[in-house]
Amino acid sequence: MKVGIIRFPGSNCDRDVFHALELAGAEPNYIWWSKRDLSDFEAVVIPGGFSYGDYLRAGAIAAITPVINGIKDCVKEGKPVLGICNGAQILAEVGLVPGVFTENQNAKFICKWTELKVNSSRTPFTSMYKKNEIIRMPIAHAEGRYYTEDLNRLRENDQIVLSFESENPNGSMEAITGVCDEEGLVCAVMPHPERASETILGSDDGLKFFKGMVK
Amino acid sequence: MKYDAEVKISLKKGMLNPEAATIQRALALLDYQVENTSTVDVIKFSIEGQDTGLVKEEVDEMCQRLLCNPVIHDYQIKISPKEE
Numbered sequence: 001m002k003v004g005i006i007r008f009p010g011s012n013c014d015r016d017v018f019h020a021l022e023l024a025g026a027e028p029n030y031i032w033w034s035k036r037d038l039s040d041f042e043a044v045v046i047p048g049g050f051s052y053g054d055y056l057r058a059g060a061i062a063a064i065t066p067v068i069n070g071i072k073d074c075v076k077e078g079k080p081v082l083g084i085c086n087g088a089q090i091l092a093e094v095g096l097v098p099g100v101f102t103e104n105q106n107a108k109f110i111c112k113w114t115e116l117k118v119n120s121s122r123t124p125f126t127s128m129y130k131k132n133e134i135i136r137m138p139i140a141h142a143e144g145r146y147y148t149e150d151l152n153r154l155r156e157n158d159q160i161v162l163s164f165e166s167e168n169p170n171g172s173m174e175a176i177t178g179v180c181d182e183e184g185l186v187c188a189v190m191p192h193p194e195r196a197s198e199t200i201l202g203s204d205d206g207l208k209f210f211k212g213m214v215k
Numbered sequence: 216m217k218y219d220a221e222v223k224i225s226l227k228k229g230m231l232n233p234e235a236a237t238i239q240r241a242l243a244l245l246d247y248q249v250e251n252t253s254t255v256d257v258i259k260f261s262i263e264g265q266d267t268g269l270v271k272e273e274v275d276e277m278c279q280r281l282l283c284n285p286v287i288h289d290y291q292i293k294i295s296p297k298e299e
Binding site for chain 1: 230233234236237280281282284286287
C-alpha cells in the first residue's frame, strides 16, 4: 500500500512515521505541502511536529495549504487519513474531524507515556484492537486539550476513538484524545503510535494503528 | 482607499484560559490580588478597499477562514481610514 506522509515546514515526526509504516508493510512516500494531487496514494498520514511554528494556533496555517485539498479528495474517495499530534490539530482546524485540540489545562508542554482506552475499533487504524482495550503510547504536546460543542453527537456516532485511562493529563473533555469523522476513515489522535511501534521503544502497542491501515 | 484593520480575538465566554490563569497566579506571587483575568490576541494590518463596510466583510471572511477558530473564539473587527 502506497501511503503519503505529509511534510510541512516544522514537521518532525515524519521519519518516525516512515519507519513505522515500513514495519507495518506499507510503502511510505514523503509529500511536500504544496502538492495538490494525491491520487497516487491509497492512504495519508499527517505526522506530528510544529508546522509553521504553531503560529496563530497549532495547525491553523497548515490547514489552508494546497495539500489539504488533496487530502479532502482522498477523504471523498474513501481513503484512510490519519493525523498524529500536530496532524490531529491540523485535521481539527480543517474541520475533517469535529472539535479542537487547544492549550493544555496546566499550560505546560506534556511529554510522557500514557495509558489509553481504544473506545472504538471501527476505524481502519483501530480495527486490530479490541473495543475498550487498554494500550500504552506516549504524548508530547502543549495544545492537546480536546474540546467540542457536540459531545453527544460524537457519542451517538461512535466518533470517540481514544481516551486517556487512569488520568487526564491535559484536561481534555471526557479525557478524549482521539476522534474520527462520521465515516470513521479520518482519524485524529494526540498520542504517538509511531513512538510505540517497537518493543525497543518501550511498547509496540501503536504498531497496529499502521498495520490496521495497511491490511 | 487604505484602511487600518484591527482584529481582537478572545476565547468564548466560559472557555478555560490556561494562559490567563497562569498570569493571574503570577500576579498573586507579586501580591496583586486580581480576578477575571483574560487574554486577547490582536492582529493588525492595513488593507485597500472601497468603503468601510466592504473592508469589514473581507476581514470577517479572513476571521472565518484563518484568523479564528469559530469553535472556541469570539472576535471583534475595527476598521478605520488609514492614518497618514
